[in-house]
Amino acid sequence: MKLLEERIKKDGYILNGNIIKVDSFLNHQLDIEFLSQLSEAIYQHFKDKDINKILTIEASGIALATVLSQKFNYVPVVFAKKQKNKNLGTDVYQSLVKSFTTDKEYTVTVSKKYLNENDNLIIIDDFLAEGNALKGLIDVANQAGSKVSGISVAVEKGFQEGGKIIRDMGYDLLSLAVIKSIENEQFQF
Template sequence: MKLLEDKIKKDGKILAGDIIKVDSFLNHQLDINFLNKLAEDIASHFKEKKITKILTIEASGIALATVLSAHIAYIPVVFCKKQKTLNIGDNIWQSHVKSFTTKKEYKITVSKEFLNENDEIIIIDDFLSEGNALKGMIELANMAGAKIKGVSVAIEKSYLGGGDLIRSMGYNLYSQAIIKSIDKGTFEFK
């Protein structure tokens, strides 16, 4: 998606450790008008799919998933919590995830009340690096018996292999901007 590529070139920053900083519009300060355009594109890409819920992970996936919901008849958004809280109870699905940006491992959790075999879902996240977050959400969805109709991320760092992993698992992955490499402080897109 050229619009997102141009925004990354204009406002994105490259930090040490293959970290791409796009927090001025995607995952810290939110540019809602811009997120609306991303969501409209994702909804259009999956328009032929019957989707009853959107699954994402806290915290950065929630904004895009919420805006996307408005483009798919305001279907529910369920987000995986990175910590089991007292109010979620014990009737849960859990999977392990290692975060690329924090280098921490999390046990992500979703209540069985909100994800089950009757759900036809799309999985959404802001970034795809090594594929750990998406893989964890896919595991949760499969445990629940939910039907995964698609997976989408705003930005894929293809040089880290996560996209290849998710595609090799047989999932319909739609990445809006695929960064092929970062060279001398510039982005190269596929």
């Protein structure tokens, strides 16, 4: 969508040659009014899918999932945990994920209490690069027997494989902005 592309051009920047930073509005400082506008576009795309729950992952997906819940008549949001936490208990779904950003492995964990076979999900995240976080969330949803009726991310790095992988798996993936390349420190959409 034009709105997000323009915002990335205006406020985005590039770190170390290849890391795209949009932390003034999307994933460190949050512009909630802007995120709400983004979530309206997600809602319009998936509004006829009978979504009854939003699945995301801590931490950067939570704000977008929160405002999207408001569009979907306040369906519950469940955010997967990345850190091992003794207080989650053992009755959990888990999937191992390799992070592109930090180059480390982590475990995506969701309590079995909060995902089940009656759930018709949209999965939300801020960024899509190699698709590993999304694959972890899809794996967890599959373990729970939940249906994944849609996936949406704010920013897809079109020059990495994640978008193709997720679409080849047959999912309806809505990326609000796809960055095709970075040339001379400029974003190309």
